[in-house]
Amino acid sequence: MVKVHILSGTDRPGSNALKVSRYATNMMAERANTELFSLEQFPLADVAGGVYGNAPQSVKDFNEKFMDADGFLFVIPEYNGGFPGILKVFVDYLPFPKALQRVPVSVIGEADGTFGALRPVEQFEQILTYRKAIIYPERMFIQNVNSTFDEKKGLKSEKLQKLFEKQLRCFPDFVEKLDYNLVNA
Numbered sequence: 241m242v243k244v245h246i247l248s249g250t251d252r253p254g255s256n257a258l259k260v261s262r263y264a265t266n267m268m269a270e271r272a273n274t275e276l277f278s279l280e281q282f283p284l285a286d287v288a289g290g291v292y293g294n295a296p297q298s299v300k301d302f303n304e305k306f307m308d309a310d311g312f313l314f315v316i317p318e319y320n321g322g323f324p325g326i327l328k329v330f331v332d333y334l335p336f337p338k339a340l341q342r343v344p345v346s347v348i349g350e351a352d353g354t355f356g357a358l359r360p361v362e363q364f365e366q367i368l369t370y371r372k373a374i375i376y377p378e379r380m381f382i383q384n385v386n387s388t389f390d391e392k393k394g395l396k397s398e399k400l401q402k403l404f405e406k407q408l409r410c411f412p413d414f415v416e417k418l419d420y421n422l423v424n425a
């Protein structure tokens with residue numbers, strides 16, 4: 241089975257991103273070896289002052305563990321029409337270019353608003369494109385997350401739940417079937 245690391249893209253305690261990430265980690269576990277990471281664990285205090293290019297050992301350790309996967313799933317909340325600042329800090333300390341280059345990445349957005357984090361997901365995809373990641377084309381935008389998502393049962397809408405499950409079940413197949421000789425040619 242392929243290895244997929246799931247990242248909850250905020251450090252906000254009790255976040256919906258972490259709840260969605262937990263759900264995704266469990267559901268995807270039928271098809272992949274999954275491990276959940278949360279930016280709550282990112283050693284933010286250690287990068288105060290901007291130590292770009294000279295990451296402290298704590299950040300290197302976090303990154304090394306995270307990068308040891310065949311593919312990634314990012315769960316991204318919407319903050320002020322964008323993605324959380326800590327997610328950008330995290331990416332800015334990922335080794336360049338190897339961390340994301342030619343790596344398959346799937347993205348899920350969640351927000352309390354009606355756009356379901358469409359903006360932050362697409363903003364983040366611009367960065368993934370810059371970092372030459374291979375973006376999985378199916379995305380899920382969880383709207384009104386506080387009333388539409390249940391950590392145990394998933395999405396209340398049957399139609400959206402089907403799409404959600406499809407994304408989570410098919411991404412590992414996508415990772416497995418990628419022809420790395422072709423993408424690295």
Ligand SMILES: Cc1cc2nc3c(=O)[nH]c(=O)nc-3n(C[C@H](O)[C@H](O)[C@H](O)COP(=O)(O)O)c2cc1C
Binds near residue numbers: 256356386
């Ligand atoms: C700093 C901040 C800014 C937010 N800005 C938006 C926003 O622009 N649009 C929106 O729909 N919801 C916004 N929200 C609500 C969040 O999207 C919603 O509460 C989401 O579930 C928060 O994600 P989290 O629980 O993973 O932190 C904001 C929440 C926070 C904490």
